[in-house]
Amino acid sequence: xxxxxxxxxxxxxxxxxxxxxxxxxxxxxxxxxxxxxxxxxxxxxxxxxxxxxxxxxxxxxxxxxxxxxxxxxxxxxxxxxxxxxxxxxxxxxxxxxxxxxxxxxxxxxxxxxxxxxxxxxxxxxxxxxxxx
Numbered sequence: 329x330x331x332x333x334x335x336x337x338x339x340x341x342x343x344x345x346x347x348x349x350x351x352x353x354x355x356x357x358x359x360x361x362x363x364x365x366x367x368x369x370x371x372x373x374x375x376x377x378x379x380x381x382x383x384x385x386x387x388x389x390x391x392x393x394x395x396x397x398x399x400x401x402x403x404x405x406x407x408x409x410x411x412x413x414x415x416x417x418x419x420x421x422x423x424x425x426x427x428x429x430x431x432x433x434x435x436x437x438x439x440x441x442x443x444x445x446x447x448x449x450x451x452x453x454x455x456x457x458x459x460x
Contacts, residue, residue, distance in 0.1 A: 338367045346378050355401060356424075357383070358435035362396040389420035389435075397435045405433060413448040414439060 349357070357379075366372040375398075379386050383400040389410045390396075397420040399405065405422030412418040419436035434455070438448045 342366050342372055342377055350382055356433055357400040359398045360437035362398050387422055392416040399433055399435045414444045417448055
């Protein structure tokens with residue numbers, strides 16, 4: 329496949345994702361296993377191409393080979409932080425103030441490795457500790 333044909337294919341694929349994101353009209357979009365670039369040649373910056381058309385704010389955690397979590401929203405999140413579960417798996421969190429309440433927004437990915445499920449599911453127990 330020639331470079332221009334490949335680039336056109338990548339652009340069409342990217343536009344399909346952009347269309348899907350726009351059609352959903354999601355106020356807060358959590359992304360997991362995100363890639364900084366949409367293509368392996370690093371031509372198309374994913375955040376710029378897919379999120380910026382719809383969201384004013386994008387927050388990302390540590391970038392690992394397979395795990396790169398983020399939150400895209402038009403709301404302003406504060407107190408952005410991460411909690412590691414096991415290996416490279418973590419939760420990215422940010423606080424959203426609504427009136428006199430604070431809501432913690434979480435983007436995480438549960439590992440596919442069977443031995444890592446239990447430590448990652450400690451998220452449920454940990455979230456119960458969040459009180460505002």
